[in-house]
Amino acid sequence: MELALIGLAKSGKTTVFNALTGGHAQTSAFVGGKLEPNVAVVKVPDPRVDAMTAQYTPKKTTYATVKYVDIAGLAKDDTTEHKGVLEALLQYVSKADALIAVVRGYADDVHGEPHPASDLEAVHLELIFSDIAKVENRIPKIEKQISRTQGKERDTMAHELAVLQKIKPGLEANKPVRALGLTPDEEKAVRGFQFLSAKPLMYILNVSEDKMADAPAMLAGAESPTVTGFPHTATSWLAGEIEMEISQLEGADRDAFLADYKITEPAAARIIELSYNLLGYISFLTVGPDEVRAWTIPNGSTAPQAAGAIHSDFERGFIRAEVIGYDELVAQGSLANAKKHGQLRLEGKSYVVKDGDVINFLFSV
Structure with missing residues (x-):
């Protein structure tokens, strides 16, 4: 399973990446024009695998894994230069199974107080605009080429054109592709476009320590039917800096830290569980003296x-x-x-x- 982290600049996205992966990526690493993403692969916590390993003492234990990809923050900017950078960034997430959009829920010296509702909408629209550009670029090309083809090739192109023409007005109404009710056959016809708004999406509100008590209400106030109300969309919150500290601790130290902040489960495990639910994934096990292993499959x-x-x-x-x-x-x-x-x-x-x-x-x- 591959999950890509996106979000506006200064949303604390890389801090969240570190919290979810136990990594040490520099939170200012994208300053200076760096486009290459941070990447980490983490094991999916599974007590069942632990128990089977204890029972079978196999030569090898293999957990299911999640690959996290963290790209540079997106900017609220309509310039041609920005659009080129945006396109370059979003190519890194095109193969992800789902997207995690991190939204700022804390005050900072640059942007002042948080505005999660408008930031949620900004990320939503960036994905929509990316997909509209693909559709508007492709439709004229098909219309020009289709008259010069025949047989099965013509039928395939005609079907693709029909699906794109179905998608276009939905996107223009700011509806993501995942909400347009495409049939499996229609999804197959446009799979190669890797539409970003077709991917399941989880919005995560990243709050500061002093906002933890207010986070549920803040998140509820930012949600709206036109952004978070679409199918295959989920929301959650975490305190990125606190969770990043937790991810670096083990054993009794971690347990004490969790207790101090009244956190019942580290965000790293909670977000994986939410991602499995969002994607409709489950795990089955194979066991034996050679290997105990968890496998991820669609429900x-x-x-x-x-x-x-x-x-x-x-x-x-x-x-x-x-x-x-x-x-x-x-x-x-x-x-x-x-x-x-x-x-x-x-x-x-x-x-x-x-x-x-x-x-x-x-x-x-």
Whole structure:
């Protein structure tokens, strides 16, 4: 899973990046025209993997991972130079599974008091404008080329044109692509554009220590149907500087710090969980003496599709799956005991994998 952090300049975005990754990226690193993003890969905390590792003592333990990409802050600027920089920045997030937009919720010497509602809207519109530019650039080209094509190529281009013409008025009304009700076939036709407003989006209000008590009300006041009310959109808040400190601590020191600030769960774990929910992802496990591993798949995946997450041969040659729920396995103590008591189920191609399933795939190629 890849998550890209975006936001206006001075939103504390890189501080949030450090909080989520335990990294040490310089929070002023993008000053001076630097465009290359900060990148970090972190393990997804999963007590189930911990427990299975303790039970099986495997040679290797592999957690699911999240890749975070942090680009330079966006500027409220309509100049040609800015648009070129914006395009260069946004190319780094085009392959992300979802976007995290960080919004300033604290006062600073440059911008004064926070204005989260207008900043939320500014980020929303930047994504819309980026997509409009792609559509407006492509439609005239298709209209010019389509008359010179025929057969299947013409049909493909005509379908693409129809989808773009459906998208364009929605974007012009400031609606993101993810809210336009595209069919799976229509989504496939324009997948190559990597429309940013098609991606699930989480807005995070980044507050200072003295604003933590006010953060829920501040976030609620900034939300609106025309920005945060669209499908596949979520909101949350965190105190970036505090969470960055937490991410650098371990054990008793971290627990004491969390208790002092009445934080029940570090933001690093909470945001990953929210991201899984936003994207509709779940995890299943494979266990054994060689490796205990968590695999991330879309919710609703069938057993063969889950097998394909491991290797395409597993999906192509799928025969059946031996399945047991994590809680059932813990109750049984081992797969051997579960099998002995008839708790290890044999599932076929139509089985829909559930979060926490422990699976052994049988296949032949």
